[in-house]
Amino acid sequence: MPYDMNKQIREILSCTNLGKTFSNNQLSLEILREIELSIAERELIAIVGASGSGKSTLLHLLAGLEIPSTGSVIVDGQDLNACSQRDKRVLRNRSFGFVYQFHHLLAEFTAKENVAMPLLIARHSYKEALIKAQGLLKIVGLEGRYNHKPSELSGGERQRAAIARAIINNPRCLFADEPTGNLDERTAMDVQSLLVDLNQKNGMAMIFATHDHMLARRADRMFELRAGMLWPIIS
Numbered sequence: 001m002p003y004d005m006n007k008q009i010r011e012i013l014s015c016t017n018l019g020k021t022f023s024n025n026q027l028s029l030e031i032l033r034e035i036e037l038s039i040a041e042r043e044l045i046a047i048v049g050a051s052g053s054g055k056s057t058l059l060h061l062l063a064g065l066e067i068p069s070t071g072s073v074i075v076d077g078q079d080l081n082a083c084s085q086r087d088k089r090v091l092r093n094r095s096f097g098f099v100y101q102f103h104h105l106l107a108e109f110t111a112k113e114n115v116a117m118p119l120l121i122a123r124h125s126y127k128e129a130l131i132k133a134q135g136l137l138k139i140v141g142l143e144g145r146y147n148h149k150p151s152e153l154s155g156g157e158r159q160r161a162a163i164a165r166a167i168i169n170n171p172r173c174l175f176a177d178e179p180t181g182n183l184d185e186r187t188a189m190d191v192q193s194l195l196v197d198l199n200q201k202n203g204m205a206m207i208f209a210t211h212d213h214m215l216a217r218r219a220d221r222m223f224e225l226r227a228g229m230l231w232p233i234i235s
């Protein structure tokens with residue numbers, strides 16, 4: 001899909017000189033460096049790259065889930081890492097949705113409670129949150145699994161529940177780390193369509209890390225992470 005300049009209405013998030021170095025014992029590993037990226041409202045961005053290239057790390061930094069070693073992430077003109085932990089949590093809860101590579105559903109809660117969690121944290125009523133959660137579980141094809149615990153769901157079903165949880169608060173920006181990673185081809189296509197629809201109809205900005213080239217090709221812009229840096233892919 002060609003990049004549509006009209007989509008560039010307002011910047012949601014940007015980063016400058018973003019870098020991450022992990023240090024374990026004597027070993028220091030520079031995983032990301034000098035990353036410059038800006039995400040506009042309604043934009044869909046895909047990040048591809050070999051396993052270990054730093055895709056998950058980049059999404060975690062952009063969503064404020066990890067602290068960068070260099071540079072900054074700016075959201076609505078504010079440096080994310082200058083915010084207090086509480087302000088960061090509120091901003092993430094209101095404005096971001098995150099689909100983790102390994103879903104991170106809470107084991108002791110049912111599928112519908114897991115999906116409802118962002119609304120419960122934002123103090124919506126339990127009943128309203130659960131009704132909305134069931135509606136989303138139905139959309140992602142998990143009708144009949146509302147009361148299953150994560151251990152009673154298949155890998156792909158957990159992934160779809162995690163997607164439902166990430167979109168329940170209608171975030172301005174969805175971060176999705178391998179959203180189709182555990183899915184069979186048919187379900188992957190359904191999830192792709194769901195995400196692209198949310199982007200096109202609801203205007204939800206999205207940034208994906210993916211090995212799925214079908215999904216990456218549906219993005220407005222695609223980048224490859226290589227040697228710690230972000231390289232635009234011109235299609």
Ligand SMILES: Nc1ncnc2c1ncn2[C@@H]1O[C@H](COP(=O)(O)OP(=O)(O)OP(=O)(O)O)[C@@H](O)[C@H]1O
Pocket residue numbers: 022023024029031049050051052053054055056057058101
């Ligand atoms: N907390 C950590 N401490 C030390 N090294 C880490 C840590 N987290 C990630 N790394 C290293 O950073 C590199 C990038 O990891 P990351 O998970 O971002 O890769 P990825 O591109 O998402 O890979 P995949 O496609 O396999 O999911 C890896 O080599 C990993 O070992």
Ligand SMILES: [Mg+2]
Pocket residue numbers: 055056057101177209
């Ligand atoms: Mg990863």
